Amino acid sequence: xxxxxxQGRAVRVVVTALGALLLLLGTLWGxxxxxxxxxFRMYSTAPxxxxxxxxTRVEGVDTAxxxxxxxxxxxxxxxxxxxxxxxxxxxxxxxxxxxxxAYADKSPGAxxxxxxxxxxxxxxIEHSRPTGTSRDQIIATWTAP
Amino acid sequence: xxxxxxxxxxxxPRGRIAAFRTLIYLxxxxxxxxxxxxxxxxxxxxxxxxxxxxxGRLLHLPTPTPxxxxxxxxxxxxxxxxxxxxxxxxxxxxxIFALYFEWMIIAMSxxxxxxxxxxxxxxxxxxxxxxRARHGDPTRTEAGGWALRVTQIAVVCTYFxxxxxxxxxxxxxxxxxxxxxxxxxxxxxxxxxxxxxVPYLLILAQFGIVAFELASPAIFFLRPRWxxxxxxxxxxxxxxxFATITISFAPHLAAITSFLALxxxxxxxxxxxxxxxxxxxxxEHERPVV
Numbered sequence: 001x002x003x004x005x006x007q008g009r010a011v012r013v014v015v016t017a018l019g020a021l022l023l024l025l026g027t028l029w030g031x032x033x034x035x036x037x038x039x040f041r042m043y044s045t046a047p048x049x050x051x052x053x054x055x056t057r058v059e060g061v062d063t064a065x066x067x068x069x070x071x072x073x074x075x076x077x078x079x080x081x082x083x084x085x086x087x088x089x090x091x092x093x094x095x096x097x098x099x100x101x102a103y104a105d106k107s108p109g110a111x112x113x114x115x116x117x118x119x120x121x122x123x124x125i126e127h128s129r130p131t132g133t134s135r136d137q138i139i140a141t142w143t144a145p
Numbered sequence: 146x147x148x149x150x151x152x153x154x155x156x157x158p159r160g161r162i163a164a165f166r167t168l169i170y171l172x173x174x175x176x177x178x179x180x181x182x183x184x185x186x187x188x189x190x191x192x193x194x195x196x197x198x199x200x201g202r203l204l205h206l207p208t209p210t211p212x213x214x215x216x217x218x219x220x221x222x223x224x225x226x227x228x229x230x231x232x233x234x235x236x237x238x239x240x241i242f243a244l245y246f247e248w249m250i251i252a253m254s255x256x257x258x259x260x261x262x263x264x265x266x267x268x269x270x271x272x273x274x275x276x277r278a279r280h281g282d283p284t285r286t287e288a289g290g291w292a293l294r295v296t297q298i299a300v301v302c303t304y305f306x307x308x309x310x311x312x313x314x315x316x317x318x319x320x321x322x323x324x325x326x327x328x329x330x331x332x333x334x335x336x337x338x339x340x341x342x343v344p345y346l347l348i349l350a351q352f353g354i355v356a357f358e359l360a361s362p363a364i365f366f367l368r369p370r371w372x373x374x375x376x377x378x379x380x381x382x383x384x385x386x387f388a389t390i391t392i393s394f395a396p397h398l399a400a401i402t403s404f405l406a407l408x409x410x411x412x413x414x415x416x417x418x419x420x421x422x423x424x425x426x427x428x429e430h431e432r433p434v435v
Binding site: 001002003004008009012013016019020023024027028032033034035036038039040041042043044045046047048049050051053054055072076077078080081082083084085095098101102105106123125127128129130 | 150153154156159183186187189190191193194196198199200249250253255256257258259260261262263266267274276284285286287288289291295298302303306307309310311313314315316318319321322323324325326327328329330331341342344347348
C-alpha cells in the first residue's frame, strides 16, 4: 500500500478544512460573484404561489423588417446572461447595441438589426400552477439612430 | 480526530484512480465540444459585456479576446485528451486545472453563474496530487483515496448546501412557492407540462427535493451496496430534472462517479481479451484439466 507521509496527510487535512470553510462562508454570506465558493442558489428563490412568472426573451428587428429572436446560437449570448445584467440594460438601453454587434458577428450574412429589445412574457400562475394565460412587457429598447 | 483523518485518506486501488482520471479528462474534452460549447461564443462577445467575477478581478485576468478564447479551447482539448491516457499526471493535471478554471471564469463572467461544476473543479484540483496510477493496478493508495473523498464531499455539498441556500434566499416558504412552476414555464418539456397539470404535485416535488438535499450526507454512512443504490438515486434525480426542465448538471454527474468502484470497468481490457480469445488463446484457468 502507498501511504502518505505525516506532512502529506497534514497538508491534505488543512486544504480540506479550508475548502469546506470557504464553501460554508459562501453559502451563508457569499454571492454568485464569489464563484467557485458562492452559494448553490440554483432555483433557491420562493416566488409567491399566485405571482405571474417572467419568461424573458431578447428580440431584434432587422433592416428587412423581420423580427428575430436572439439566441445563444445566433448571438453567442445566453438568455440567462441577458437577465443577469437586466438592470444594466434597463438603466442604459444603449447597451443593447452591443447585442446587435454580437449578433452581426455571430450571424455573418444576416441583415443587420436596427432594433433590439428585451421582452418579458408574464405567464399566469395560480396555486403554484401555470394557468396558460400571458401578457408581454417590453422593458428595454435600443433603436439604431 | 484520527478517525476523521483516516476516513479522509481511506486508501483505494490505484486502478480506480486511473479509471477516474481517464473519465474526468475525457469529460473535460466532451464538455468543451458537447456540453458547454457556448463558452467559445464569448470569443465574439463585445468586451463591454464582460463583468469579471471576484476571482478574475483578484488575479487581474484579461478581458477575453478571440485569441485567448480559441487558444484556451484548443490547448485544453489537446491536454485533456493526452491526460486521459494517464501520462504525466502532475504536469498535465495542473495545466488542465489552471486552463479549465480560467475557462469557467470566462464562462461565468457575462451575467450568469452556473452551479453544476464545483465537484468537477475539485476533482481537477486534486487529481494531480493522486500520483501515477495504472489501469487495473490493485495497489492501494491513500493519496488517491483523499482525491476521491474530497470530490465526493464536493458532490454532497452541491446538494446539502443548496438546501441551505434555499432557506437563505427563499425562506421556509420555498417548499410551497411557485418555483418549479416558473422553471417549467421557462424551460419545461411536454412531460413537465403534464406534471404541472396535476394539483399539488409540484409542491410535493418541492418538499421531496429539500428532503433529498438535506439527507444527502447520509451516503457517507451507508455500506458499499447501499451506497451504490444511493448513487443510482442521485442519477435518477438528474434524469427526472433533465426530462422535465432540460437541465443536465453534466459536470456534477461526472464527479458523482467518484463514489463508484470504477476499477471494475475495464473496456480496453475487455476488448483485448475478446480479440485474444478470437485468436484462439486461452487463459490459464480455461485450460482443460487432463
